[in-house]
Amino acid sequence: MRYVDEFRDQDLARGLAAAIAAAVEPDREYRLMEFCGGHTHAVFRHGIPDLMPSNLRFLHGPGCPVCVLPMARLDQAIRLALEHPVTLCTYGDLLRVPATGGQTLFKAKAAGADVRLIYSTQDALALARRDPDRQVVFLAIGFETTTPPTAVAIETARAEGLANFSVLCNHVLTPPALRAILASQDSGGLRIDGILGPSHVSTLIGSEAYRFVPDEFGLPIVIAGFEPLDVMHATLMLVDQINRGPVRVDNQYRRAVTASGNAKALALMAEVFTRRAAFEWRGLGVLPDSALAIAEPYADFDAERCFAVRVAPGREVKGCDCASVLRGVKTPTDCRLFGRVCTPDNPLGACMVSSEGACAAYWSYGRFRGAGATGQVA
Amino acid sequence: MRYVDEFRDQDLARGLAAAIAAAVEPDREYRLMEFCGGHTHAVFRHGIPDLMPSNLRFLHGPGCPVCVLPMARLDQAIRLALEHPVTLCTYGDLLRVPATGGQTLFKAKAAGADVRLIYSTQDALALARRDPDRQVVFLAIGFETTTPPTAVAIETARAEGLANFSVLCNHVLTPPALRAILASQDSGGLRIDGILGPSHVSTLIGSEAYRFVPDEFGLPIVIAGFEPLDVMHATLMLVDQINRGPVRVDNQYRRAVTASGNAKALALMAEVFTRRAAFEWRGLGVLPDSALAIAEPYADFDAERCFAVRVAPGREVKGCDCASVLRGVKTPTDCRLFGRVCTPDNPLGACMVSSEGACAAYWSYGRFRGAGATGQVA
Amino acid sequence: MCLAIPAQIIAIEADGRSATVALGGIHKAVSLALIEDAVVGDYVLLHVGYALSKISAEEAERTLALMVEAGLFETAPAAPDAR
Amino acid sequence: MCLAIPAQIIAIEADGRSATVALGGIHKAVSLALIEDAVVGDYVLLHVGYALSKISAEEAERTLALMVEAGLFETAPAAPDAR
Amino acid sequence: MAKRGSTDRGFTARLDLRNGAVEMGHGAGGRAMAQLIDELFQRHLDNPLLRQHNDQALFTPPPGRLVISTDGHVITPLFFPGGDIGSLAVHGTINDVAMAGARPLYLAAGFVLEEGFPLADLDRLVASMAAASRSAGVPIVTGDTKVVERGKGDGCFITTTGLGVVPDGVAISGDQARPGDAVLVSGSLGDHGVAILSQREGLGFATEIRSDSAALHDLVAAMVAAVPGIHCLRDPTRGGLATTLNELARQSGVGMRLREAAIPIQPAVAAACELLGLDPLYVANEGKLVAICAADDADILLAAMRAHPLGAQAARIGEVVADPHRFVQMETRFGGQRIVDWLAGEPLPRIC
Amino acid sequence: MAKRGSTDRGFTARLDLRNGAVEMGHGAGGRAMAQLIDELFQRHLDNPLLRQHNDQALFTPPPGRLVISTDGHVITPLFFPGGDIGSLAVHGTINDVAMAGARPLYLAAGFVLEEGFPLADLDRLVASMAAASRSAGVPIVTGDTKVVERGKGDGCFITTTGLGVVPDGVAISGDQARPGDAVLVSGSLGDHGVAILSQREGLGFATEIRSDSAALHDLVAAMVAAVPGIHCLRDPTRGGLATTLNELARQSGVGMRLREAAIPIQPAVAAACELLGLDPLYVANEGKLVAICAADDADILLAAMRAHPLGAQAARIGEVVADPHRFVQMETRFGGQRIVDWLAGEPLPRIC
Numbered sequence A, B: 001m002r003y004v005d006e007f008r009d010q011d012l013a014r015g016l017a018a019a020i021a022a023a024v025e026p027d028r029e030y031r032l033m034e035f036c037g038g039h040t041h042a043v044f045r046h047g048i049p050d051l052m053p054s055n056l057r058f059l060h061g062p063g064c065p066v067c068v069l070p071m072a073r074l075d076q077a078i079r080l081a082l083e084h085p086v087t088l089c090t091y092g093d094l095l096r097v098p099a100t101g102g103q104t105l106f107k108a109k110a111a112g113a114d115v116r117l118i119y120s121t122q123d124a125l126a127l128a129r130r131d132p133d134r135q136v137v138f139l140a141i142g143f144e145t146t147t148p149p150t151a152v153a154i155e156t157a158r159a160e161g162l163a164n165f166s167v168l169c170n171h172v173l174t175p176p177a178l179r180a181i182l183a184s185q186d187s188g189g190l191r192i193d194g195i196l197g198p199s200h201v202s203t204l205i206g207s208e209a210y211r212f213v214p215d216e217f218g219l220p221i222v223i224a225g226f227e228p229l230d231v232m233h234a235t236l237m238l239v240d241q242i243n244r245g246p247v248r249v250d251n252q253y254r255r256a257v258t259a260s261g262n263a264k265a266l267a268l269m270a271e272v273f274t275r276r277a278a279f280e281w282r283g284l285g286v287l288p289d290s291a292l293a294i295a296e297p298y299a300d301f302d303a304e305r306c307f308a309v310r311v312a313p314g315r316e317v318k319g320c321d322c323a324s325v326l327r328g329v330k331t332p333t334d335c336r337l338f339g340r341v342c343t344p345d346n347p348l349g350a351c352m353v354s355s356e357g358a359c360a361a362y363w364s365y366g367r368f369r370g371a372g373a374t375g376q377v378a
Numbered sequence C, D: 001m002c003l004a005i006p007a008q009i010i011a012i013e014a015d016g017r018s019a020t021v022a023l024g025g026i027h028k029a030v031s032l033a034l035i036e037d038a039v040v041g042d043y044v045l046l047h048v049g050y051a052l053s054k055i056s057a058e059e060a061e062r063t064l065a066l067m068v069e070a071g072l073f074e075t076a077p078a079a080p081d082a083r
Numbered sequence E, F: 001m002a003k004r005g006s007t008d009r010g011f012t013a014r015l016d017l018r019n020g021a022v023e024m025g026h027g028a029g030g031r032a033m034a035q036l037i038d039e040l041f042q043r044h045l046d047n048p049l050l051r052q053h054n055d056q057a058l059f060t061p062p063p064g065r066l067v068i069s070t071d072g073h074v075i076t077p078l079f080f081p082g083g084d085i086g087s088l089a090v091h092g093t094i095n096d097v098a099m100a101g102a103r104p105l106y107l108a109a110g111f112v113l114e115e116g117f118p119l120a121d122l123d124r125l126v127a128s129m130a131a132a133s134r135s136a137g138v139p140i141v142t143g144d145t146k147v148v149e150r151g152k153g154d155g156c157f158i159t160t161t162g163l164g165v166v167p168d169g170v171a172i173s174g175d176q177a178r179p180g181d182a183v184l185v186s187g188s189l190g191d192h193g194v195a196i197l198s199q200r201e202g203l204g205f206a207t208e209i210r211s212d213s214a215a216l217h218d219l220v221a222a223m224v225a226a227v228p229g230i231h232c233l234r235d236p237t238r239g240g241l242a243t244t245l246n247e248l249a250r251q252s253g254v255g256m257r258l259r260e261a262a263i264p265i266q267p268a269v270a271a272a273c274e275l276l277g278l279d280p281l282y283v284a285n286e287g288k289l290v291a292i293c294a295a296d297d298a299d300i301l302l303a304a305m306r307a308h309p310l311g312a313q314a315a316r317i318g319e320v321v322a323d324p325h326r327f328v329q330m331e332t333r334f335g336g337q338r339i340v341d342w343l344a345g346e347p348l349p350r351i352c
């Protein structure tokens, strides 16, 4: 596949590994946070840590929209599906995520709720068109990348007069989250030396959206693609910024990301959505201006207004360190539940479910490196 | 079972058979029409013809509510079930009856219609109570026997305010049908010497309802129970009336039938139903004052008014002699389709489906006696 | 038509509108909405879950007696070949 | 997050709002509602059935060239033991 | 709640057999499925062949001819008076094997579970299967589990396949009935079907009648020992006695003549059938058999059947006759004659 | 419309295979079921054992050890590029039998049909089953049909059970993998799963990829002939290669080390997996096998596989290692290391 295979080339990887090894200063620690779960996933899937010098470490950030969805919002969606005669559709990522009491959308489905996996918002529209007597609710989650497709669906529903379509909106914004992480560094026992900036989010909002990272926090940031060479290349660029400055926003992923982003998509988002004053992020708490709600002119398509579903505070599983893992303060293996009672077969926290979750990545790809697992190859 | 086993006693049967054999005048033919399919069924199930003298013959009448239901009414019910989001419930007897083009309620169910078998109108009410968002339509058929239970259901629905319950009413009345048969005797090539009168219908309307048979047509009638001894006993009573007169209404089934019937049930029927000016009977054509519709004060529970379902004329199967069989003019084996293309597995007419249909009875119990079937026991 | 079967009332609900009947070792709930003055022990004719009428034991006896009498009158020696 | 993959537009519908893309031998219908001026032959980044942005061939070349250069600069003999 | 804590096989939490339900993942082939197999199926059904943990069971059969038979089991309700789908799936297939006069050796079981099916119910019916298999002495040696989405199944379907060995000299087959042969049944008819109907919503009648579901191979062994030359054996399941006899008549090219008065039917079964307008001859049985043998062997065979607990009510109900129409006829209790035809359609309760 | 007129077996009208649908009566045991069996199942699957018309098939097995295996087949859609549920049900069970190194002898088939299922579809898939069975040389000798109400099934489920005979000297089992052994696959992975996904509404991508559904017993016979001492064979169906290797690792108490670059995956399969966020190692196969043998036998075995049409793309993908954790590890194409774990839950398309 063009633009994929080239960026997974083993020879180039060897070269970049050598360059990183040569570039790092031996007595310095490099603690790089990949904001995105996509980076976390790439790092583990391709075994990148094996190619890094020992004084360079990746910290895993909160950049997985599944992982940061607060339990109460998922409880709300599950209750909606169970208590109202609706078809609730959403992306596959959410179906297994544990809500309060271990409930999941999948279990709700097994218990009789009409829950459907869709691949695209177009599928949600198709469901609503096919059965006009049935309320179809799209449970929307995602960062800026996934938001414009939701906007298109809402726009389309209004244009077509699809009265039985609505959206339960949980779209959140990455810059406020990154800002919160950086602001918490001192108090949170976290030290970050540089940021691997969002890849696909940046195709939408542009690399300039992260100017606050160098400007306000004095930290280097490199927007990086999700292929393994992209990660390694951006790592090299970060090491270089850290070593030599000046701190700035670099863009490694120039083939898809511009400084200002996708104007058409941004305009549509601005039309359909409005910012929530505050929204809870799992692990990060309530962050101001960090999420989107459906704008007033589209209120008819807002499931939160169409259906009365109470939202009690979610009950997190005792002992689950997701919140710390999401802030990069702890690694999954620091969690006492990791691998002993929490596994992908029996996930207790969202980070163990999402393919982009740090715990899932550690378990699936990196467990044999972890504490307690000796698994030496004979 | 009390009141059942006594009336199936083989010794008494032998005695009655001897009495009938002795009573019949040798050069006379006795052509007795059993109005009810229940009698037809009993005659064949127990092998009564084997016990009768050869100059006594049973003619099978139109007394099977399934058989006389015109195709168009069944088409209407099927279309209602297929085209409207309703639960259509009815008695098991109707599910396999062929409508226009070989369609059946069973096939409609297989094609996705929500068709349910119920045993009692109480079950229909229970379905409606359980799912208030779903329209439940009871497809009602039957003679006077089965009508009061429908009346109770409609009454109950009104008392409870069950807004999602309605009845597609096909209740018909036996006296007009019997009158039509008797009136058609001369023109129709039919000669009847006596009538075995309805058994359970008479428990409701009383034996006096048939006074027109002797009075207007000069024919003997004996209200007869459905057990085999009842049929034989009533046959003996008919032979006696025929031989010696005077023609009158006799009541063999005194243990359950009175002269005036069940006043409470009749009052309820009068309250809930009104007579239709005319109604089509399969085989008998359109008969005046022969069927019931739901009375005005209960119009909310009348499915014919709640749902707009067109009724085109039904298309009978070419060659099916049901109409003649129902009037007693032909026996099933006179039909060219009988047993060759029309069997209970592949019924072309209602008379082959209903357990009370003459064709089904001939096939299931009496075929080896019929034309073309030699089946001698070795 | 009209499959109906005799069954004996073995219990009547407090509201008088429904009852339990027994027949040949099985029990069934039935509606009494269509008959009057039913008491435990009565036999009723049961149709689609409703009691349609009571069965008179005396009339049943009388009918059976008539049948016996009719049969006795014509004695066995004269039994006809029915076919 | 945000699984997105490069695919090449091989056909655009008459209304200009949707297209067929190819990737590694498979074809898929996608919405063009979020991008402008796409033409057949363009590579786009595909996410949940939508083209999110075009991929610049020149920038991709340039990035690869930079990677090669970085690797060449540090030659193989000095390859570190990564573990 | 599930007990937490590592289990010996590497599962992090035990199956929640109290409140859990079947999920799609239980059929996906991963660790959840392995756990379901270990902690539920294997626990109940354990035997050395099943413990091989392969996708197939390996064994050395005794010498001789073998028979194989398979049956899908779909029943509502899953639990009923006298049994459940688990025991039924064991008995049903053992019986089909035994009807060749064979000694059943092994069973295989394939489950199709509906998403949302309570694990507690699954546990209960697999336990029942295990008990039935143990008491019959016929182990379940291999199996399979699939899960279908809610609304695409009905709780649990079980397809069992049985393998048995036929004693030398035995040649029982549906085409062996000859005019003059005696027709025997092993006991009262219709019990299973009436027990199921009594559970059906709406029909709602109460009865002491229980399903007759039972494994008949031991009875068959006794019968074969007494009369090795039995002509036909068949279990009158779906379609009842009437349909089974018509099948045999068709297969053998003969007719039959029954005596209604000789056919054993329990009073409560007769009453339920009168109530619902059904004919007990068409109602299903799951622990009865029909045997056809030479008239001269009939008394010996009947005595052997009556000496076995599962044949205590055995009766000779009629004989095989020559008949080009292959009619099954019956002399009614009342003294008349009627045909006993194949079942047409499904037997439905009726009001007419 | 159905052609009217008596048929030779006493049915008044032929089955309407053009417009007809499965009705409850087709499973009720009466003449409608007998007709369905005669005019549809028997017509396609005809063979002497099935023609016995009994509830079981009688045969004399060849001497030696036998294996029995059963599998339920539930798949949406029923017809897919490269096969259908009928051929799949034949191949799937033949393969499970063959994975013991056995020669499959006979199949039994149990159908659970949903009311309303088009007879035309049933006819088509039974024809496909018959073709698969004939071309594999493994007859279907007994069967069963049940019908469930609409909404309680999913068109058609088929449970097949297979019986096979194991050549002397062959002892293949999942617990035989030893450190140092070679791990081989017979061809490219993920084709079946991707072909199914490509038909799934919503995902709707078009691809040339067809299911690899195939009967592997002939390939296995060639492999066993070349290397009688093969340690393990298994078909990586549900859960894919990853899960199958983990099963074998668990059963044998070993670990494995794979080389990603050596694992054959078609480009379109890789592309579809990238698109949907799936890992091809977890995607199902229906015509591939994993073989584990002593390292010294690996080249001979690989050559034998490659000489067979169904093993042309065979590859040696790794080796068995000692590992108390029983981890399956993989050296990535990129040069790193990762764990290849059991499948967790169902593989779902994802957007993250």
Ligand code: SF4
Residues within 6 Å of the ligand: A319, A320, A321, A322, A323, A325, A332, A335, A336, A337, A338, A339, A342, A343, A347, A348, A349, A350, A351, A352, A359
């Ligand atoms: S391992 Fe599980 S419990 Fe621990 S932090 Fe991760 S998701 Fe939470």
Ligand code: SF4
Residues within 6 Å of the ligand: B319, B320, B321, B322, B323, B325, B332, B335, B336, B337, B338, B339, B342, B343, B347, B348, B349, B350, B351, B352, B359
């Ligand atoms: S045999 Fe069939 S076609 Fe002929 S009259 Fe009877 S129902 Fe009609």
Ligand SMILES: [Mg+2]
Residues within 6 Å of the ligand: E069, E070, E071, E096, F055, F056, F143, F144
């Ligand atoms: Mg069988």
Ligand SMILES: [Mg+2]
Residues within 6 Å of the ligand: E071, E092, E093, E096, E237, F055
């Ligand atoms: Mg069976």
Ligand SMILES: [Mg+2]
Residues within 6 Å of the ligand: E095, E096, E099, E234, E235, E237, F055
């Ligand atoms: Mg059988």
Ligand SMILES: [Mg+2]
Residues within 6 Å of the ligand: E055, E143, E144, E145, F070, F071, F072
């Ligand atoms: Mg299996």
Ligand SMILES: [Mg+2]
Residues within 6 Å of the ligand: E150, E151, E152, E153, E154, E155, F151, F152
């Ligand atoms: Mg269901």
Ligand SMILES: [Mg+2]
Residues within 6 Å of the ligand: E055, E056, E143, E144, F069, F070, F071, F096
């Ligand atoms: Mg198997």
Ligand SMILES: [Mg+2]
Residues within 6 Å of the ligand: E055, F071, F092, F093, F096, F237
């Ligand atoms: Mg298999």
Ligand SMILES: [Mg+2]
Residues within 6 Å of the ligand: E055, F095, F096, F099, F234, F235, F237
């Ligand atoms: Mg297998």
Ligand SMILES: [Mg+2]
Residues within 6 Å of the ligand: E070, E071, E072, F055, F143, F144, F145
């Ligand atoms: Mg069977």
Ligand SMILES: [Mg+2]
Residues within 6 Å of the ligand: E151, E152, F150, F151, F152, F153, F154, F155
């Ligand atoms: Mg379905």
